[in-house]
Amino acid sequence: MMKDILENLMIEKITRNFLQAPHKRNKIHEADAELVDLGDERTEYLAITTDALVEEVDSGLYDDPFFIGWMLAMVNFSDLAAVGAEPLGLLLSLSFPSTQDESFTAKLTEGISAACQRLNTFVLGGDTNEGKELFLSGCALGRVPKESTMTRKGAQPGDKVFLTGPAGLGNIFAFLKLTGKNNHMKKSFYQPVARIEEGKVIKEFASCCMDTSDGVIHTMDTLMRLNRCGFVLYNDWDRIVHPIALDVCRTQNIPPWLLLAAVHGEFELLFSVGPDDVKKLHDEAAQTGWNPVLIGEVTSGRGVRIKVPDRFIQLDTAQIRNLSHTAGSEPERYIKELFDIARTAGIW
Amino acid sequence: MMKDILENLMIEKITRNFLQAPHKRNKIHEADAELVDLGDERTEYLAITTDALVEEVDSGLYDDPFFIGWMLAMVNFSDLAAVGAEPLGLLLSLSFPSTQDESFTAKLTEGISAACQRLNTFVLGGDTNEGKELFLSGCALGRVPKESTMTRKGAQPGDKVFLTGPAGLGNIFAFLKLTGKNNHMKKSFYQPVARIEEGKVIKEFASCCMDTSDGVIHTMDTLMRLNRCGFVLYNDWDRIVHPIALDVCRTQNIPPWLLLAAVHGEFELLFSVGPDDVKKLHDEAAQTGWNPVLIGEVTSGRGVRIKVPDRFIQLDTAQIRNLSHTAGSEPERYIKELFDIARTAGIW
Numbered sequence: 234m235m236k237d238i239l240e241n242l243m244i245e246k247i248t249r250n251f252l253q254a255p256h257k258r259n260k261i262h263e264a265d266a267e268l269v270d271l272g273d274e275r276t277e278y279l280a281i282t283t284d285a286l287v288e289e290v291d292s293g294l295y296d297d298p299f300f301i302g303w304m305l306a307m308v309n310f311s312d313l314a315a316v317g318a319e320p321l322g323l324l325l326s327l328s329f330p331s332t333q334d335e336s337f338t339a340k341l342t343e344g345i346s347a348a349c350q351r352l353n354t355f356v357l358g359g360d361t362n363e364g365k366e367l368f369l370s371g372c373a374l375g376r377v378p379k380e381s382t383m384t385r386k387g388a389q390p391g392d393k394v395f396l397t398g399p400a401g402l403g404n405i406f407a408f409l410k411l412t413g414k415n416n417h418m419k420k421s422f423y424q425p426v427a428r429i430e431e432g433k434v435i436k437e438f439a440s441c442c443m444d445t446s447d448g449v450i451h452t453m454d455t456l457m458r459l460n461r462c463g464f465v466l467y468n469d470w471d472r473i474v475h476p477i478a479l480d481v482c483r484t485q486n487i488p489p490w491l492l493l494a495a496v497h498g499e500f501e502l503l504f505s506v507g508p509d510d511v512k513k514l515h516d517e518a519a520q521t522g523w524n525p526v527l528i529g530e531v532t533s534g535r536g537v538r539i540k541v542p543d544r545f546i547q548l549d550t551a552q553i554r555n556l557s558h559t560a561g562s563e564p565e566r567y568i569k570e571l572f573d574i575a576r577t578a579g580i581w
Numbered sequence: 582m583m584k585d586i587l588e589n590l591m592i593e594k595i596t597r598n599f600l601q602a603p604h605k606r607n608k609i610h611e612a613d614a615e616l617v618d619l620g621d622e623r624t625e626y627l628a629i630t631t632d633a634l635v636e637e638v639d640s641g642l643y644d645d646p647f648f649i650g651w652m653l654a655m656v657n658f659s660d661l662a663a664v665g666a667e668p669l670g671l672l673l674s675l676s677f678p679s680t681q682d683e684s685f686t687a688k689l690t691e692g693i694s695a696a697c698q699r700l701n702t703f704v705l706g707g708d709t710n711e712g713k714e715l716f717l718s719g720c721a722l723g724r725v726p727k728e729s730t731m732t733r734k735g736a737q738p739g740d741k742v743f744l745t746g747p748a749g750l751g752n753i754f755a756f757l758k759l760t761g762k763n764n765h766m767k768k769s770f771y772q773p774v775a776r777i778e779e780g781k782v783i784k785e786f787a788s789c790c791m792d793t794s795d796g797v798i799h800t801m802d803t804l805m806r807l808n809r810c811g812f813v814l815y816n817d818w819d820r821i822v823h824p825i826a827l828d829v830c831r832t833q834n835i836p837p838w839l840l841l842a843a844v845h846g847e848f849e850l851l852f853s854v855g856p857d858d859v860k861k862l863h864d865e866a867a868q869t870g871w872n873p874v875l876i877g878e879v880t881s882g883r884g885v886r887i888k889v890p891d892r893f894i895q896l897d898t899a900q901i902r903n904l905s906h907t908a909g910s911e912p913e914r915y916i917k918e919l920f921d922i923a924r925t926a927g928i929w
Contacts, residue, residue, distance in 0.1 A: 244709060246686065247709055248704075250694040251693075251694050252697075252698070254705055267672070269669055269705065281672060281706070281720075282706065283708045284674070285718075287716075288711065288712070291712060322617070328716065335594065342595055342597070342599065350600070355600055355602035357605055358615040359595075360718070361592060364635040364714070365639055366713050368635075368714075368716045370674040370708070372631055374617070374722075
């Protein structure tokens, strides 16, 4: 039996009282954005998703107002990207304390606007309140052709697993910021762009897709549970981990795979493709100017294993995921326990 | 020149950096929900809106978790009702402090679910976080035929002004709750239902529509600015104000019109109808079992005036609206200043 994920138990408590909408294509957990069917005569689903920046702001991990605004938009659009949707726009639900200075608000909205413009989309509307604490929530709306929708479900043993780009920048950003070591990095190395354009290509080929907003291992654990499958992850870190992140790993003595394990992901898309479609994927991707990064494969047995030269190392993905609930609010403890996991697993 | 509304100045600051989406039919302030055009081949707009419960919860005005959940859904669906939309569902963005007890969360979601079921609609999805403070935001999605969309714009001098039902329950609820006088009332006299069904009838006849979530006078002030018109409000309080609310007015010596002026509205729809359509409205409304309440008319001059037997009394609607920003967080001061306004205006 697989170990429970604390986050899932919480979500199940919240959603226990809710009925499944007959016009919603996906069930809970099954897609990054909800797919709403407007009727048989329509060739598209609406895709809709909501995401708030809470822990990232409360912890001080995000403190620059332009960056906070940028991220508020991107975390929402990333969920649209993971179902292959084209954005229609963003709604904002914002609450500011009465003491909030105006330059913060101005830079926040600049960041939101810049992120929308980067994706050729718009803020559609919103609600602003005065509350005790800063609270920032978004809701992104998009559409996707019914015939080529992606969800988190559909991975088959033998499928190859890809990322839209190398991983690890999000976790390196968080590591440097929360340990006070970010002074030597140029400020802007982490400003992710939701993979909307890539998502539209991927949706033609992928058997499943999910963004890596909570880290690659977290994403694999979720997909493994939904698809009743397993994953093998190649230990080819020079190719899988972003060069900037690898560089920090060397200087700070961090095992590169921990950049896939920690919870502050990087908004790439992780997706699986059947063996027959791999060449077509590469051809289509090349035409739009990007290279999918092969990181592993889907297996029939459960679990996430790292393939090292002589053997497979099984990861306790539930332990890794639950760490953000048990130690997530204490960065030093979180990092220490993650390092302990790496030592115990024997992959350094 | 009309006096500025502090809320509008804040909204303009927030939205200054945002571009108008070419596929959005309404501009800022022009509709309770945003109307999104999915293309010429579609006969419907998408309607989408977001609303958070912040001040109502922070102030203790809403403290029963089932009621909070009910209201979180209804405030959002009420915005859909005001554009005549049929709901597709609700998304939730919730944040709980780590100390939140589970029975609160369970009752909250029961309230949300009950409200959705009351309107034959569903929770579609959401996002849950752990934060410093309780934060509750919703986003409602719906659709409305393009040919009969309502917005806040379109009122013409000579139009008659209606409410979907008598006003004042929201403000009486707030008055009794915040002054500690609610012990003698049965608990459930205020549990509003978004006027979705009425909105679908109204949209065939109305020249403009807006919900009264911030009170009737507030709604009239907004519509007056958008439509460059004025309003006359009849002083026929026995018909316009809800009997339960009137009863409290008598025992507490409150001028009934203040129940239209104070900021905690009641989620009726306020709408205008051209003189030629009034009979058709009444006929259609009767068929679905409700009676529109005539409360006044649209005039060519600006301002909101109360018609008393011998004259018109001009209201300073900007002063009334701004009161919730200058004194809104101090209920006793707010009530005192509102009573002062009634005395100065000479309508008691």
